[in-house]
Amino acid sequence: MVDREKLSGSCTWLLQGDPSGAPERGDVTRAIVSDNEISLDIERHGDRYRFVLKPKAGQWVGPPARGTGARLALTRVDGGSDGGYVLSGPWKEDDSDYTFEADLVPTESHDEVSIEELQKAVEHLHGVPASFVEAVEVDERFNGEIVWQGTVHVFALAGHPSGAKLAYAWSHRTEGTRRKFKAVLGVPPVDSAVMAVRASILADEKKKTS
Numbered sequence: 001m002v003d004r005e006k007l008s009g010s011c012t013w014l015l016q017g018d019p020s021g022a023p024e025r026g027d028v029t030r031a032i033v034s035d036n037e038i039s040l041d042i043e044r045h046g047d048r049y050r051f052v053l054k055p056k057a058g059q060w061v062g063p064p065a066r067g068t069g070a071r072l073a074l075t076r077v078d079g080g081s082d083g084g085y086v087l088s089g090p091w092k093e094d095d096s097d098y099t100f101e102a103d104l105v106p107t108e109s110h111d112e113v114s115i116e117e118l119q120k121a122v123e124h125l126h127g128v129p130a131s132f133v134e135a136v137e138v139d140e141r142f143n144g145e146i147v148w149q150g151t152v153h154v155f156a157l158a159g160h161p162s163g164a165k166l167a168y169a170w171s172h173r174t175e176g177t178r179r180k181f182k183a184v185l186g187v188p189p190v191d192s193a194v195m196a197v198r199a200s201i202l203a204d205e206k207k208k209t210s
Helices: 115-126 193-209
Strands: 002-015 024-033 038-044 047-056 059-061 071-078 085-093 096-112 130-142 145-157 166-173 179-185
Touching (some): 115 130, 115 179
Antiparallel strands (some): 002 096, 038 047, 085 096, 166 179
């Protein structure tokens, strides 16, 4: 298990080779930082980017943000605002090179299992290969009260006999260091992370009354 921190903050882009230009500004709406991964959700000019970065040769690098050609290569400095982090490095998109910087502030501390552990759980529970697609924040409420709140990880499945192409997975602590894993198949009516959570809650309630 890897301790992870949830953060958010502001970020800037400065076009390289144009020192007189004013920096562009945006928001890091969600950042998950651990020892082996940085996941960033960024909003810029109304566009949204999601990066999943891994440590490599002293930097954090990864594939382009989904659906874009934007790439990041960051260094991480501890001790930013309010005990957060400062991330900085080159942002490459289309034919433009920017200097990117983000100042992140902790919004919530929590311990979750890694994506790799969730992937293994999905493969064990459903017996087919799984690959990570995305992480989705779910805030399920009823009459204004929180019913379930957390991160659901979406995995693509290969060759499941039900025909399901996706599974929605998460875990929670039960006793001590023990954890319970959930991996809901993406079969009707489950077609989203929210629907997976609702289906799981309904199944648990049925077990209690049976």
